[in-house]
Amino acid sequence: MTRGDNPAPAAVDPQELWLGIGAARSGRGRKPAFTRGAITAAAVTLADAEGLDAVTMRRVAAEVGAGVMSLYSYAPDKETLLELMVDHVSAELAPATTASPLTGDWRADLKSVARLQRAQMLRHRWLPAALSTRRSLGPNALAFLEHALAALRPTGLDGAAKLEVFSQLTGFVSSYVGHEITQAAAADHPDRTAAEIRYLTAVAADGHHPELAEVLAAPPRPLSPDAMFTRFLDRLVGGLDTD
Known part of the structure; x- marks a missing residue:
């Protein structure tokens, strides 16, 4: 070794x-x-x-x-x-933040921060795994953190709460991109995906899983990664409490 x-x-x-x-x-x-x-x-x-x-x-x-x-x-x-x-x-995030200045609408600005993070992680698919353990903040990461904290200034949250929100947002994006990458790999094995669907359908029909049966019977929503990310992000940011 x-x-x-x-x-x-x-x-x-x-x-x-x-x-x-x-x-x-x-x-x-x-x-x-x-x-x-x-x-x-x-x-x-x-x-x-x-x-x-x-x-x-x-x-x-x-x-x-x-x-x-x-x-x-x-x-x-x-x-x-x-x-x-x-x-x-x-360092790739700096030009993007310059090109998209803060608007003062903290929810919209926070969503922009998340989209920048997702795009970065998709360019470097090893990044979610690298971020899974605690990392120090170098100069480029600090510059992006400063941008995110400025986005949260209109909320009136204290410093600790702002850091919690940023950590929560980054954790969500990292987790989502990790899932996105896994799903993309699964798409290369359609037989396995079809088998999983048949299995869930059979389970839902056994009468012991009524909640699952109701979910599977509902009209499907768009499953594109972009659409799903937007839905999840809207729920996350919309549910943040600044009181």
Whole structure:
């Protein structure tokens, strides 16, 4: 096993990672052959193409043409590399927020925030899994958080409540996109889907599941991912209590 390829979850010091506090510095020695940004971009490209499991220190080193050991001065372990990757793709959100300034209608603005997050996660389908464990907020993620908190200013919620709403929204989007990706994969196996439908239909007809039978008998709603996301998002944001 290569160091950093399959590490136990490590505690990443956000001050050291993002501000350089506590990091060793020296003006001596050979000029670095790579940059942290280039290594992070290579890791993101690899994850986009092959999934998060493909991102190992050895694979990333091969992508940039470096020795594995040389990468550890940029990212000491995979946990740190994931932090860098998440913040790297968060930079994509800045132009979108600039192009769609806040309107003052906090519900509409919050829905825009969620749509931006969904689009980002669909571009980088490894992102929901990467966000499933606690991550620190790098500069790009902080900029987007600032935008989301500004969207909530008209609510009059206190700071803690605003952070709770943002966390709830992000959790919903991440969960939905994960489900969306799973359903897209299931569409590649129509026989299995048909078998599941036959099974539920049989269960609903046994007389012991009247609620399920009623649900299955109801007219179907549009099942497109966009339509479902909009319905779920409307329910979530519409149900937020700011009193």
